[in-house]
Amino acid sequence: MRVLLLEDEAEIGQWITRGLTEAGHVVDHLADGAEALTAASSRDYDLIVLDRMTPTLDGLSVLRGIRAIGKTTPAMFLTALGAVEDRVEGLEVGADDYLAKPFAMSEFLARANALMRRAQMGDGQAELSVLTVGPLELDLIRRNCRRNGQAIELNTKEFNLLEIMMRNKGRVVTRTMLLEQIWNLNFDPMTNVVETHMSRLRAKIEKPFGDTLIRTLRGSGYVLDD
Amino acid sequence: MGLLVAGTLVLLGANGAVERQLDQMLMTRHALLAEDLRETPPEVIFPNSGKIQPRSANFEALVTDDGTIYGQLPTETEIVTGLQTILFKPRNEKIRNEHQYFWRAYSTRVEDGNLIVGTRADIYNEAVELLPLAFLISAGLIILVVLGGGLWFATRNQARLDRIHLALDRIAAGDLDSRINVTHPVDDLDDLSDRVDDTAERIALLMGYIRQSASGIAHDLKTPLTRLGIRVETLADAIDRGSDPTEDLAAVQRQISQMSQIFSLLLRIAEIERGSSHIRMQEVDLGALAEVVADIYQAVIEDEGGSLRLELDAPALVWGNEALLVQALSNLMENALRHGRNPESQRPVVTLSVVGSALCVRDSGPGIAPEHHDEALVPMKRLDDQVPGYGLGLALVNSVANLHRARLVLDWANCDRKCGLSVCLHFTSADGR
Numbered sequence: 001m002r003v004l005l006l007e008d009e010a011e012i013g014q015w016i017t018r019g020l021t022e023a024g025h026v027v028d029h030l031a032d033g034a035e036a037l038t039a040a041s042s043r044d045y046d047l048i049v050l051d052r053m054t055p056t057l058d059g060l061s062v063l064r065g066i067r068a069i070g071k072t073t074p075a076m077f078l079t080a081l082g083a084v085e086d087r088v089e090g091l092e093v094g095a096d097d098y099l100a101k102p103f104a105m106s107e108f109l110a111r112a113n114a115l116m117r118r119a120q121m122g123d124g125q126a127e128l129s130v131l132t133v134g135p136l137e138l139d140l141i142r143r144n145c146r147r148n149g150q151a152i153e154l155n156t157k158e159f160n161l162l163e164i165m166m167r168n169k170g171r172v173v174t175r176t177m178l179l180e181q182i183w184n185l186n187f188d189p190m191t192n193v194v195e196t197h198m199s200r201l202r203a204k205i206e207k208p209f210g211d212t213l214i215r216t217l218r219g220s221g222y223v224l225d226d
Numbered sequence: 227m228g229l230l231v232a233g234t235l236v237l238l239g240a241n242g243a244v245e246r247q248l249d250q251m252l253m254t255r256h257a258l259l260a261e262d263l264r265e266t267p268p269e270v271i272f273p274n275s276g277k278i279q280p281r282s283a284n285f286e287a288l289v290t291d292d293g294t295i296y297g298q299l300p301t302e303t304e305i306v307t308g309l310q311t312i313l314f315k316p317r318n319e320k321i322r323n324e325h326q327y328f329w330r331a332y333s334t335r336v337e338d339g340n341l342i343v344g345t346r347a348d349i350y351n352e353a354v355e356l357l358p359l360a361f362l363i364s365a366g367l368i369i370l371v372v373l374g375g376g377l378w379f380a381t382r383n384q385a386r387l388d389r390i391h392l393a394l395d396r397i398a399a400g401d402l403d404s405r406i407n408v409t410h411p412v413d414d415l416d417d418l419s420d421r422v423d424d425t426a427e428r429i430a431l432l433m434g435y436i437r438q439s440a441s442g443i444a445h446d447l448k449t450p451l452t453r454l455g456i457r458v459e460t461l462a463d464a465i466d467r468g469s470d471p472t473e474d475l476a477a478v479q480r481q482i483s484q485m486s487q488i489f490s491l492l493l494r495i496a497e498i499e500r501g502s503s504h505i506r507m508q509e510v511d512l513g514a515l516a517e518v519v520a521d522i523y524q525a526v527i528e529d530e531g532g533s534l535r536l537e538l539d540a541p542a543l544v545w546g547n548e549a550l551l552v553q554a555l556s557n558l559m560e561n562a563l564r565h566g567r568n569p570e571s572q573r574p575v576v577t578l579s580v581v582g583s584a585l586c587v588r589d590s591g592p593g594i595a596p597e598h599h600d601e602a603l604v605p606m607k608r609l610d611d612q613v614p615g616y617g618l619g620l621a622l623v624n625s626v627a628n629l630h631r632a633r634l635v636l637d638w639a640n641c642d643r644k645c646g647l648s649v650c651l652h653f654t655s656a657d658g659r
């Protein structure tokens with residue numbers, strides 16, 4: 001995948017470039033807003049990662065310009081401006097995700113991969129009504145879960161948690177992503193909200209069957225293996 | 227100038243009014259005499275005929291068609307029908323004041339001739355002449371009172387303004403305890419003084435926060451920074467020795483994550499304290515908000531062996547920022563989980579309630595004694611060092627409360643036993659109640 005990165009802090013730019021490159025992507029790293037807008041206008045990218053405060057043209061204006069010429073490339077803001085209002089402003093301009101600095105590379109990669117995957121699936125593609133990962137089957141319409149054909153009773157939160165894990169099978173889903181997508185929380189509660197619910201989910205989908213489906217990556221998040 | 231114009235207009239009006247009043251009196255006297263003459267002979271009505279003395283105040287006379295005069299006439303000049311002013315100047319008499327010899331008379335025809343009644347015009351003139359004097363005296367008094375009052379008000383207000391200036395100068399010079407202290411506010415200047423005092427109070431509070439935060443950050447970051455230093459050294463040793471560095475790396479990440487969290491919370495408080503202009507407000511249902519937060523924490527509290535009870539009164543709509551209110555309420559729940567365990571069972575028993583426009587969280591811990599309530603709201607101030615935390619939870623709740631103009635009230639959850647912490651946010655409801 002080809003990624004356009006606008007980041008004027010050289011060290012952070014190099015760090016993100018290295019992370020994306022190691023994950024198998026090609027990165028065009030630019031430090032100037034106007035140059036980034038020109039680059040985004042002249043070629044197609046799979047993902048655009050923008051810093052908010054950059055020379056000549058800030059990240060918001062760059063994205064506004066990209067959207068104005070009709071480009072729908074997924075875009076993510078990566079910035080120190082992490083207040084809810086800043087996030088809302090970024091999303092209103094047309095960003096698909098917003099990650100506040102400082103962040104872990106695993107968090108960034110998980111979000112970047114999720115955005116690129118969603119774009120690859122295409123808007124016109126019909127949504128799956130049943131998700132299947134290994135022995136697990138999740139019926140999104142009937143709202144029920146089965147493992148090897150055996151019904152498992154899940155409450156709403158557990159169902160949503162499993163749905164996100166199954167939609168991102170084989171990929172890291174971070175704690176922050178789960179807090180945002182399930183509980184709509186844009187801050188990190190210091191207690192183990194995610195861990196508690198994940199533990200309850202595991203007790204239902206793993207414990208009775210004596211094996212492990214969801215792996216915990218300490219400091220990173222969770223992966224549901226395919 | 228306004229007073230002079232008004233006075234002149236009043237005088238002109240009064241002059242005309244006196245004249246009209248006098249003429250009316252003459253016409254009334256004339257009408258009564260004319261009626262008497264219809265029933266009584268003129269000799270009876272006018273027993274003393276002849277010329278009147280110049281000092282007399284009034285006269286009445288009937289001049290018949292054959293020239294006979296009944297009554298008294300001040301002059302021999304021709305009497306015309308209607309109202310007129312007659313000058314009667316006695317011959318061979320020195321006249322000092324000609325005004326004394328003018329008469330105002332009214333004459334009309336009756337059955338036997340012309341009936342004429344009159345009165346001295348100088349009486350009317352004297353009344354009119356008194357008006358300017360009365361006006362001047364009144365105007366003088368008014369001007370004196372206005373000038374005196376104005377001088378008193380100006381001196382008094384200047385003194386009050388001087389007090390405001392002095393207090394502002396002191397505050398600007400760094401004396402944040404300086405106040406104007408108006409005891410009984412009565413007017414706008416007192417309101418202004420009150421506002422200056424409120425502003426100074428707020429500045430002092432914020433400066434206190436900044437001082438406390440700065441020393442708190444310096445102090446609280448020392449420990450994780452020291453730990454971080456140790457971890458990095460251990461990590462370097464592990465790499466040198468060729469042993470597995472995973473554990474040490476994870477510990478370094480945890481330390482960095484903790485420090486990052488402290489800065490995030492401090493930045494959040496600073497953003498909220500910066501004011502409401504950039505924060506979007508909308509109608510928020512407190513009950514729905516409480517349900518969302520209860521849904522997040524129910525499982526966590528149950529896993530800790532405790533219980534969460536949700537008590538919802540009637541629907542309460544308030545004007546606020548939902549994300550900030552969720553964060554504030556989550557902070558209260560976090561505090562209840564960390565500090566609100568029952569001292570005997572060591573289990574958290576938490577009640578989340580919405581009563582009217584108040585949102586309350588009550589726990590089963592030891593609570594906070596009233597004398598420490600203010601301290602508990604200061605950023606980075608930790609009342610219990612034994613429990614992990616950054617001392618920012620209640621400070622953030624306080625900032626959110628201030629932003630929403632809500633009243634934050636700390637109390638015992640169980641007032642009889644003086645235990646448990648109750649934290650309530652009293653809002654003004656969206657319809658202003």
